[in-house]
Amino acid sequence: MTHFFLDDDLPVGTVYGALLNDRATIERLTPQFDRPPYKAVPKAPILYIKSRNTFAADGDVVEVPADPGEVRVEATIGLVIGKIATRVSADQAMNHVVGMVIVSDLTLPHENYYRPAVVQRNRDGFCPMSRMFTAQTGFDLGNATLSVSINEKRVYERSFSTLVRPAAELIADVTAFMTLTTGDVLLLGPGDGAPIAHAGDQINIAVPGLGDLGHSVVEEKLS
Amino acid sequence: MKRGRIIFEGRTFDVKEGKDGRVELPDGRLLQETEVQWLPPVEFGTIIALGLNYADHVKELSRELTVTSKDAPLVFLKGPNSLVGHRGQTPRPADATFMHYECELAVVIGRTAKRVRAANAMDYVVGYTVSNDYAVRDYLENFYRPNVRVKNRDACTAIGPWLVDADDVPDPHALGLRTRVNGEVTQDGSTSDMIHRIPDLIEYLTSIMTLQAGDVILTGTPDGVVNVQPGDVVETEIDGIGTLVNTLVTA
Numbered sequence: 001m002t003h004f005f006l007d008d009d010l011p012v013g014t015v016y017g018a019l020l021n022d023r024a025t026i027e028r029l030t031p032q033f034d035r036p037p038y039k040a041v042p043k044a045p046i047l048y049i050k051s052r053n054t055f056a057a058d059g060d061v062v063e064v065p066a067d068p069g070e071v072r073v074e075a076t077i078g079l080v081i082g083k084i085a086t087r088v089s090a091d092q093a094m095n096h097v098v099g100m101v102i103v104s105d106l107t108l109p110h111e112n113y114y115r116p117a118v119v120q121r122n123r124d125g126f127c128p129m130s131r132m133f134t135a136q137t138g139f140d141l142g143n144a145t146l147s148v149s150i151n152e153k154r155v156y157e158r159s160f161s162t163l164v165r166p167a168a169e170l171i172a173d174v175t176a177f178m179t180l181t182t183g184d185v186l187l188l189g190p191g192d193g194a195p196i197a198h199a200g201d202q203i204n205i206a207v208p209g210l211g212d213l214g215h216s217v218v219e220e221k222l223s
Numbered sequence: 224m225k226r227g228r229i230i231f232e233g234r235t236f237d238v239k240e241g242k243d244g245r246v247e248l249p250d251g252r253l254l255q256e257t258e259v260q261w262l263p264p265v266e267f268g269t270i271i272a273l274g275l276n277y278a279d280h281v282k283e284l285s286r287e288l289t290v291t292s293k294d295a296p297l298v299f300l301k302g303p304n305s306l307v308g309h310r311g312q313t314p315r316p317a318d319a320t321f322m323h324y325e326c327e328l329a330v331v332i333g334r335t336a337k338r339v340r341a342a343n344a345m346d347y348v349v350g351y352t353v354s355n356d357y358a359v360r361d362y363l364e365n366f367y368r369p370n371v372r373v374k375n376r377d378a379c380t381a382i383g384p385w386l387v388d389a390d391d392v393p394d395p396h397a398l399g400l401r402t403r404v405n406g407e408v409t410q411d412g413s414t415s416d417m418i419h420r421i422p423d424l425i426e427y428l429t430s431i432m433t434l435q436a437g438d439v440i441l442t443g444t445p446d447g448v449v450n451v452q453p454g455d456v457v458e459t460e461i462d463g464i465g466t467l468v469n470t471l472v473t474a
Contacts, residue, residue, distance in 0.1 A: 013303075014302040014303065014304075016302070016371075019366060019367060020366065037365050038365045038366065039365055040364070040365065042364060042366050043364060044362065044364065044370075044372045045371075045372075046364065046366040046367050046370055046371070047367075047370070047371040047372075047375075048300075048367055048371070049300040049301070049302060049371075049375075051269040051300055051432065052268055052269055052435070053269065053432045053433045053434070053435070054432075086377070113366050113367060114365055114366070114367075114368060115297060115367065115368060116297075116298065116299040116300070116367045116368075116369075117367065118271075118298045118299065118300060118431065118432075119295075119298075119431050122300070122431060122432050123431060123432060124337075124432060124433050177362075177372050177376055178302070178304055178305075178371070178372075178375055178376055178377055179304045179377050180304075181304065184302075222338070
C-alpha cells in the first residue's frame with residue numbers, strides 16, 4: 001500500500017471532517033432543522049471521511065468534472081493525531097495532537113446534508129493537504145484566521161473563534177465514540193459561505209502563524 | 224484459494240486454508256481455527272459500504288425512509304478503527320436500545336480501477352469475504368445518514384475469516400447468506416436480491432473515485448435485523464465464502 005506523507009516519517013491515516021461546526025452555518029440552517037429531512041438539530045459531531053483517493057499535495061492540479069465545473073473550497077485546519085486517542089477529555093485532547101495541516105477540503109457544491117456526500121466530497125484529488133506544520137510561537141488555534149485567494153485575489157476569510165466545537169472539544173466528542181490513531185487527521189470543518197472555484201483557477205490558502213497551501217483546479221479530462 | 228491473516232504464538236502470519244478447513248501456516252503446520260487470533264483478511268484501504276441495497280431490507284425499513292430503490296446507491300465510508308477480525312468482540316454501548324448486525328458480502332478490489340464499465344468490472348475483483356456491519360440505531364441522526372457515530376464505532380465491523388479468490392466464486396449473485404444469533408437463524412437471504420449489483424456498483428463508484436487494491440465494498444444486507452445483547456454470539460455466513468463469528472460484549 002502506498003502512503004501519503006504529512007512529514008518525513010508520518011504517513012497519513014484516515015482523514016475525518018466535521019460538518020456543521022461553524023456557528024454561522026448552524027444559525028443559517030436552524031430554520032430547516034425542525035423540518036424533513038432533518039427533523040431535529042444535530043447533536044453529536046457529524047463526520048465525513050476523505051478517502052485516500054482524495055489526498056493531494058501542495059502544488060497539485062485538481063480535476064473537477066465539467067458538470068458542474070466548479071468546486072466549493074471548504075478551507076480549514078486539520079489536527080494531526082500523534083498519539084492514539086480513545087475517550088479523551090477536552091483537557092487532555094491537545095496532548096494527542098502532534099501538528100496541524102492546512103487543507104483545501106474540496107466538494108462539489110451541495111446544500112442537502114441528509115445523505116453522505118461521497119459523490120461530492122470523495123472525488124480524486126479533492127483533499128489537498130499541506131505538509132504538517134507546528135505552530136509558530138504565539139499561534140493561538142482558538143483565534144486563528146484563514147484566508148482564501150483565488151487567482152491572487154482574496155475572496156474569503158474565516159476565523160476559528162466561531163467553531164461550534166473548538167479543537168479540544170471536537171476531539172473529546174469524537175473520541176467518545178471512535179478512536180483516532182496516529183496519523184489520522186481531524187478537520188475542524190468548513191467555514192460558512194465557503195468560496196467557489198472554477199476550472200482554471202489558482203487557489204491559495206494562508207493561515208497566519210501556521211503556513212500556507214496552494215493548488216490549482218482544471219477541468220477533468222475524460223480520457 | 225482462501226487466504227487470511229492471523230496472530231499465532233506472538234507472530235503475524237499470512238495463512239491459507241489447508242486440509243479440513245484448518246489454518247495452514249507458511250511452514251505447512253495445520254492449526255484449528257480456534258487456536259489462532261484472526262485479523263481482518265486484508266489490510267484494507269478505503270472501506271465503502273452500501274445502505275439499503277436489498278429490496279426486502281428497504282421494505283423492512285420503509286416507514287422511516289424517504290428514498291426508494293430507484294435512487295442512486297446509498298454509499299458511505301468507514302475508517303479502519305471499525306474493523307475487527309473473525310472471533311472478535313464488538314462492544315455494545317450501555318445506553319443503546321437497538322443495536323443490530325448486518326450480514327454483508329464484502330467485495331475486495333485487486334487493482335487500480337478508474338471509470339470501469341460494468342461489463343469489465345468483475346476483472347477488478349480479487350476476492351470476497353464476509354462482513355458483519357453493526358449499527359446502533361439509537362445514534363441515528365438525519366445528517367450524512369447513516370452517520371459515522373452509528374456506523375464507524377471501534378470494532379463494530381467484523382470481517383473475515385477468509386478472503387476467497389474471485390475465481391472460486393463463479394456467481395457472487397447466487398449466494399445464500401444468513402445470520403444466526405446464539406445458534407438461531409434470524410436473517411436469511413440471497414445475494415440475488417441486491418438492488419445495485421456488484422458490476423454496477425463498481426461502475427458507479429469508479430466514476431466518482433479511483434479504487435485501489437485493498438479497497439473493499441460492503442454490499443448491504445437483507446431483511447431480518449434484530450436487536451442483540453452483550454453475550455450474544457452472532458454468526459454471519461455466506462455460502463462458499465465463510466462463517467464469521469462475533470461476540471457482543473458490554474462497552
